[in-house]
Amino acid sequence: MKRSTFLHVALLSVLGLLFTGAAQAADPEVVIKTSLGSITVQLDPEHAPKTVANFLRYVDKKAYDGTIFHRVIPGFMVQGGGFKPDMTEISYDAPVVNEAATSGLKNLRGTISMARTSDPDSATAQFFLNLVDNGMLDPNDQNPAGYAAFGKIVGGLDVIDKIAQIPTTTVNGMGDVPTKTVMIESIRRK
Numbered sequence: 001m002k003r004s005t006f007l008h009v010a011l012l013s014v015l016g017l018l019f020t021g022a023a024q025a026a027d028p029e030v031v032i033k034t035s036l037g038s039i040t041v042q043l044d045p046e047h048a049p050k051t052v053a054n055f056l057r058y059v060d061k062k063a064y065d066g067t068i069f070h071r072v073i074p075g076f077m078v079q080g081g082g083f084k085p086d087m088t089e090i091s092y093d094a095p096v097v098n099e100a101a102t103s104g105l106k107n108l109r110g111t112i113s114m115a116r117t118s119d120p121d122s123a124t125a126q127f128f129l130n131l132v133d134n135g136m137l138d139p140n141d142q143n144p145a146g147y148a149a150f151g152k153i154v155g156g157l158d159v160i161d162k163i164a165q166i167p168t169t170t171v172n173g174m175g176d177v178p179t180k181t182v183m184i185e186s187i188r189r190k
Helices: 003-025 049-061 157-164
Strands: 028-035 039-041 065-071 077-080 111-116 127-130 149-155 168-171 173-176 183-189
Touching: 039 049, 039 157, 049 111, 049 149, 049 183, 065 157, 077 157, 149 157
Parallel strands: none
Antiparallel strands: 028 039, 028 183, 039 149, 065 077, 065 173, 065 183, 077 127, 111 127, 111 149, 168 173
């Protein structure tokens, strides 16, 4: 092989590796700043594009600022993004189509997923962070629609474990509300 051909092939190989790394690094990250510490979440727009776009729309308009983690179930998940400390709901946009069955993403420990009602396509702003592997939330025979995971925690996993240790109570008929308010001070793109 000629030296110039070898150098050309080597350069293309290096550029290919760089672009592959850049593409992987392109997944957006957000920082959830809470009253107990920060959580960094890497979103997955390749597998859950509509869900990620929906979430980032709320992030960009700062809708999550001053909300709380309003539902905490140890050994399961922590949920937030829909209520202020006085338990009033935030304003919601139109629901997003549930991508759980098409994304291939699983509800594993440290993943972020959309909360919804019994209507599979009812998710708006509320999200939850999985404390454990929650396979029963993935599409299955009993739950064909599943719950759409759309990213994973890449920093601050210990923060959700701290949230899970707070005792809960019932407030205004809503159960599993932490007795100590855990604020979502802000969520911003990194």
